[in-house]
Amino acid sequence: MFRILVCVKAIPNTTEVSFDADGKLQRSSAELQWNVADLAALEAALTLRTPESTVTVLTMGPQKLEMPLKELLARGADEAILITDKSLAGSDTYATARVLAAAVEKLGGFDLILCGKQSLDGDTGQIPGMLAAALNMTCITNTENLAVSNQQCALDRILEKGIQKLTLDLPCVVSVQPYAYTLRLPGIMAMRKAREKTVLMLNTQDLDLSPETCGQSGSLTKVVKIHPMRHGHRNGPKEADLAVGTARILTLLKEVK
Amino acid sequence: MISQNALHHAEKCRFCFMCRHLCPVQLQTGREINTPRAKGLVLSMVSKGAEAYDQAMAQTMYECLLCDACVNDCATGYQPPIYIREARTEAVVNDIAPAEVMALIENIEATGNIYGMEKPSFAQNGEEILVYLGEVASCKEEGMVKSFLQLLQKAGVSAKVLENEPASGAMLGDLMGYVDEVVQQAKACTAAINQTGLKTVVVLDSYDVQIMKQKYPEWGCEIQADVITATAYIAQLLESGKLQVANVNRGLAACHDDDRLARTFYEFAPIRAIAKAAGFEVTEMFNKERLAKSCGSAVALAYMPKIVTQIAAGRWEDLMRTEAKIMVTANPQAYLCLSQAIPEGYQLVDAYTALLSNLK
Numbered sequence: 326m327f328r329i330l331v332c333v334k335a336i337p338n339t340t341e342v343s344f345d346a347d348g349k350l351q352r353s354s355a356e357l358q359w360n361v362a363d364l365a366a367l368e369a370a371l372t373l374r375t376p377e378s379t380v381t382v383l384t385m386g387p388q389k390l391e392m393p394l395k396e397l398l399a400r401g402a403d404e405a406i407l408i409t410d411k412s413l414a415g416s417d418t419y420a421t422a423r424v425l426a427a428a429v430e431k432l433g434g435f436d437l438i439l440c441g442k443q444s445l446d447g448d449t450g451q452i453p454g455m456l457a458a459a460l461n462m463t464c465i466t467n468t469e470n471l472a473v474s475n476q477q478c479a480l481d482r483i484l485e486k487g488i489q490k491l492t493l494d495l496p497c498v499v500s501v502q503p504y505a506y507t508l509r510l511p512g513i514m515a516m517r518k519a520r521e522k523t524v525l526m527l528n529t530q531d532l533d534l535s536p537e538t539c540g541q542s543g544s545l546t547k548v549v550k551i552h553p554m555r556h557g558h559r560n561g562p563k564e565a566d567l568a569v570g571t572a573r574i575l576t577l578l579k580e581v582k
Numbered sequence: 583m584i585s586q587n588a589l590h591h592a593e594k595c596r597f598c599f600m601c602r603h604l605c606p607v608q609l610q611t612g613r614e615i616n617t618p619r620a621k622g623l624v625l626s627m628v629s630k631g632a633e634a635y636d637q638a639m640a641q642t643m644y645e646c647l648l649c650d651a652c653v654n655d656c657a658t659g660y661q662p663p664i665y666i667r668e669a670r671t672e673a674v675v676n677d678i679a680p681a682e683v684m685a686l687i688e689n690i691e692a693t694g695n696i697y698g699m700e701k702p703s704f705a706q707n708g709e710e711i712l713v714y715l716g717e718v719a720s721c722k723e724e725g726m727v728k729s730f731l732q733l734l735q736k737a738g739v740s741a742k743v744l745e746n747e748p749a750s751g752a753m754l755g756d757l758m759g760y761v762d763e764v765v766q767q768a769k770a771c772t773a774a775i776n777q778t779g780l781k782t783v784v785v786l787d788s789y790d791v792q793i794m795k796q797k798y799p800e801w802g803c804e805i806q807a808d809v810i811t812a813t814a815y816i817a818q819l820l821e822s823g824k825l826q827v828a829n830v831n832r833g834l835a836a837c838h839d840d841d842r843l844a845r846t847f848y849e850f851a852p853i854r855a856i857a858k859a860a861g862f863e864v865t866e867m868f869n870k871e872r873l874a875k876s877c878g879s880a881v882a883l884a885y886m887p888k889i890v891t892q893i894a895a896g897r898w899e900d901l902m903r904t905e906a907k908i909m910v911t912a913n914p915q916a917y918l919c920l921s922q923a924i925p926e927g928y929q930l931v932d933a934y935t936a937l938l939s940n941l942k
Contacts, residue, residue: 338586358586396585507802512762516675 327378327473329370330435331402332425332456333363335386335393336446344551357386359393362441362503369471369501370439371401371509379403381435385413385424391524399511399519406432410528415541418447422455424539427532429460437478438498442467450500457498464498465491469505584672588665589629592622594658601652601662606876607645610892615642618652618662625665640673641680644885647893648756649841649876671759679758682885687757694749696757696884697721701747704731708740711815712780712807716787717749718880719914726914729934730786730812736941737824741784748774752789755797756881765801768793772803786812787914788843789879796846811843813912816937817852820859826942832861835908835931836901839874840916848872853933857910860936864910867900875900878919887922895923902928910936 337355345351370380382397384390385408394405408428416424429435438460443450450466457464470481473495482489483502493499511519529539537543564570584592601618602608608616615621621642627633646666653661673679674687689698695717702720704727706713713734719727734741751767758764771794775783783805785791794809819825837857843849850871857864869875877897878890897920901909911917912933920930 338590356586356589507800510760510762510765510801513671513674513758515762516671520675 327375327437328435329373329378329380330429330432330438331363331367331370331380331382332438332440332452333367333382333384333397334360334441334444334452335384335390336360336444342446357390357393359397360441360444360446362443362445362501364441364508365503365506366439366441366501367397367400367402368506368508369469370437372506373437373471373473374401381406381432383425383428384408385416385421388526391526394524395519395522396511398522398524399516400508401511401515404525405522406525406527408527408532410539412529412536412539415544416539417544417546418449418451418455419545420539420543422452422459423543424529424532424534425452425456426459427534428527429456431527431532436476436495437473438462438496439471440498440500442500442502453498453500460498462497463493464500465493466500467502468499469502471499471501584625584629584665584668588668589626591660591662592625592629592665594660595619595622596658598657600655600657604651604655604873604875606647606649606651606878606893606896607889609875610896611645611889613645616645618646618666621646621666621669622662625669635669635672635676635678637678637680640669640676640678643669643673644680644683644882645889647841647876647879647882647890649879650845651841651873651876654845654872667755667759669759670757671761674758680885683757686881686884687754690749690754690757695721696753696881703745704728704743705745706731706741706743708742710740710780711742711782711784712775712778713741713743713812714750714775714783714785714790715743715747716785716790716914717753718789718918719786720747722880722918723914723932726917726932726934727786729932729938730816732938733816733819733825733934733941736938737819739819739824742778742780744774744778750790750793751797752787752793753881755793756789756879760797765803768798768801768803772798772805776804776806781807783807783809784812784815785809788840788846789915792842792846811847811849811852813843813852813856813933814849816912816934817855820855825859825937827859827937827940828861828942830861830940831863832936832940833863833908834865834904834906835862835910836865836867836904836906837870837933838867838877838897838909838911838913838916838920839871840911840913841874841876843913844872844874853910853912856912856933856937859940860910860931860933861940862908862910862931862936865904865906867904869900877916878922880915880918883919883922890919891922894919895925898923898925898928 335357381404382402383406440453468480472479479492628635686696748771751764755764837853878893883890908929910931
């Protein structure tokens with residue numbers, strides 16, 4: 326059996342997010358939705374699936390993701406796993422990758438691990454690389470046109486100035502371009518079946534993770550503060566004369582200094 | 583399992599009441615639950631766990647024509663049909679959709695059309711264009727189909743009509759929302775069209791045009807031909823002189839703007855050009871073009887005939903506010919619905935048949 330794992334992330338609706346007094350993102354107040362690039366990765370997995378393969382979705386987040394995970398089961402995933410534990414709150418990409426890697430090792434036997442290129446909230450794109458490093462696997466990012474045969478994965482890696490055609494030995498970790506694939510719609514029968522399926526719930530104990538390796542204490546970075554951008558702010562009138570404008574910029578820079 | 587996107591559309595209503603004054607179902611039934619905003623509120627309550635989604639709620643989700651009148655005038659730019667379609671999906675998944683609706687879905691599964699009948703064949707083997715008739719025209723409006731095909735013949739256009747024309751998915755999409763089953767119909771339809779190798783597809787029913795042009799690309803269904811409405815194609819034939827008309831005055835008439843054509847594609851001119859070429863002096867109803875009031879759809883007529891007949895009667899009332907006694911339509915579904923409630927002394931005219939009878 327060829328096993329594909331797809332890591333998905335629920336992110337706050339970007340038009341709904343709010344920040345607390347310290348400028349920290351208030352995830353609990355916002356509606357959650359699946360990250361677009363992760364849905365593309367799921368569609369890539371479903372495209373690769375044959376009768377001899379399975380597609381598993383894995384996420385880390387609050388318990389309320391159980392129903393949204395069932396939606397992914399209706400869209401075609403065979404099984405869904407939710408890692409949920411309060412001690413995971415505040416995890417940075419390093420801590421998250423370690424938890425995901427622990428789950429991969431615990432569940433075992435995945436031939437191909439797919440992630441979205443990056444999430445719309447954190448926007449770091451670090452998880453695929455960190456996960457691969459934790460699992461000691463090859464990682465190729467920013468890809469499309471995936472194909473699998475003879476324990477190898479062929480794909481196109483999108484580079485700034487061209488497309489690189491690669492073939493990798495499996496198992497490996499691959500991140501997928503957000504607009505390379507559009508996730509298929511669910512069918513009526515698939516939705517009915519998905520509701521009867523169970524989402525596998527795991528916590529840090531199940532994964533043999535100690536509290537100090539999880540959440541904020543297991544993170545290497547910390548978001549101290551987020552400064553909101555000020556839009557439409559303009560100091561003074563528009564200058565048409567180049568010399569006057571340059572002099573004004575110099576004055577402003579001196580003031581800032 | 584209503585999606586976050588659908589809930590977003592459902593919960594952002596700011597109660598400006600515009601859709602309340604426009605919804606053709608609400609205008610005829612007078613029931614508050616039939617306004618798009620009320621349907622949104624209901625779904626919002628369900629999503630919060632305050633109410634269970636039951637048969638009565640599901641019933642109200644089907645009391646909507648998906649005509650987009652509310653979308654056209656929504657002050658906040660939200661689209662009620664998005665959550666109404668998803669609510670229908672939910673109803674079908676949970677087996678709480680009205681029995682009449684489930685019967686239509688079963689008919690589609692068995693025969694490919696909502697009527698559960700063997701579709702009459704209008705197959706032709708032309709080589710210039712492909713004509714896609716759609717299930718309503720094929721099953722219910724034989725006269726309109728024959729007139730349209732004769733018009734093409736008179737213009738010297740060699741038209742092909744498929745022997746077993748597959749469903750476009752428009753009907754199933756209205757009944758159960760946009761789900762994989764609809765995508766499968768769309769894929770089969772795309773494959774059948776592409777297999778002909780013809781570069782122009784003329785589509786008689788605007789419901790089919792809408793799904794082909796709006797949804798097919800989203801689903802990766804690429805029709806390798808130009809998709810054009812039948813009205814626009816006939817208007818082109820008139821303009822190019824391939825169809826020559828007699829100079830006859832048949833009186834004052836108003837054109838019914840098909841809601842999906844008018845609001846999706848802003849297509850209003852061709853039906854008027856055809857009506858004028860057919861010899862009518864064209865006047866306008868107050869609710870015209872993008873503001874046109876729907877007269878019902880074939881699928882809604884099949885599962886709620888009483889309400890759709892009332893809605894069609896409402897459209898005739900719009901005509902009565904003009905001096906015209908004749909309503910012209912080129913849409914098979916509109917013709918079918920309007921024919922349920924023709925007032926005494928008034929006349930419903932199929933634009934193609936009228937034009938055919940006015941050719942030189």
